[in-house]
Amino acid sequence: MISINRVTRIFNSRDGDQVTALQDVSLEIGRNEFITLVGPSGCGKSTLLRIVAGLILPTAGRASIGGEEITEPRAETGIVFQAPTLLPWASVLDNVLFPLRMMHRIDSTSTDKAMALLKLVGLTGFESKSPRELSGGMQQRVAICRALVHDPDILLMDEPFGALDALTREEMTMELLRIWSERPKTVLFVTHSITEAVVLADRVVVMSPRPGRIAEIIDIGLPRPRSFETEATPEFHEASQRIRQLIFGTRHVGSGRAAA
């Protein structure tokens, strides 16, 4: 469904230098597939996500959705950011409805849709609350509803749980799996957490920095539905270890060689 073909993105930094955020990245993503992008800072995960979102264009190569080249943001894509970035003046319900309002797509069924989503994330009864009355986890749930309200077929998530505390983060991970199983979407999920990447994904795309490249794509064959127990299985450990090797391995090899 999403096709990224030899995409390179170069940024001009303020002092005139050129920074290659992505180099020659190719990736095919199927419909309703859950893909996680994991890698150290500066490996171009967020850049890749924003290219799929149509917020930035590739310097070279081609990114397309359903065969159509991505040249601008597309209406059928939902985005969740690291910070909930809810509108402080609007109620929870109005925050969820916000994209529809911006797209002039609000109609008589919109409120029902928003309410159903809030029910899905367990926020029934909070519709008229102000965002500042909500905890960080609840705010991020509202942000997820906001990304889903126009019923997108692609959901892009840029470290959505990165700002949450560890416990809420685990809870939200399972929550997202439940939401995804009830409303299947093609998900592209950026994270720093290896555990999160493995437990969520059909395939984990491990990236390496400077310049941002795909180091390896790992198939996660763990059965669904997954739960906290999944993390205790040998398959889970195997996948996590492989990712760790890919991310830290080269560094160990380098230091080993220096010692020898």
Place this chain on the structure above:
Amino acid sequence: MSVQVAPPLEERQKPPRRRKRSAALYEVVLPLIATAGLFLLWEAACRAFAIPGYLLPAPTDIWKDTMAIGPTVAGHTAATFKTVMLGFGVSILISLPLAVLLTASPAIAAAVYPFLVWTQSIPKVALAPILVVLLGTNELPRIVITVLVAFFPLVISIATGLLSVPPELIELSRACRASKLSELLRIRLPYAIPFIFAGLKVAISLAVVGAVVAEFVNADAGLGFLIQTSTAFFKVPVAFGALIILSVMGVVLFQIVVVAERVFFPWSSSNTTPGA
């Protein structure tokens, strides 16, 4: 020696009504008591040290002399109030589109900014007589001076507010394929509200200053004019009366802005006053 014990939980968590009452105490009663105390001290000092009225008139003399020409003072107050409000209003009308322009493109900002700073570097008192020559001896130069004094901080705070929007929200707006106009109206302006009100609070105070500066140079009415004429004739208590009216006007107008923000934009973050 007694041991300090933390009060029980029920006592520490004051019921909301009591908290509201103590807020009223802090915000209204205490400042009033302090002001009254200051005036009493002033009165007492004037009497005890027999300070001559042309140096520092006692509050009772100020009251007596000002009230003696009450209707005239009221007319001057109305004239100044009019200049302040017109100047303040025009400042808002100029600042809002100007701030939007400044934040819309770096090119416009680079072109307009030097002029803005330049208008601020000119001493307004020096500019006032020139403006009178240019614009005539009427209300117009007074309003222009008031605007020149008041609008700059307003422009800066609105522009800062418009740029304070988290970049993710702008990305969200772009992802929704929203126009620049609806981005401005639905995201940037509401986000700027706390900044706009911070600017309005500064601007309303400066508008009073600007109006008086203008009246010093060119006026046949207004509290600034009254201060000039009464000091010229050694009617110092009346000048003090005009000064007190001016300061009260400044405080009241400032408070109106504060209350307006609380009433219309209760979510605005600048509502958290220091100490509250």
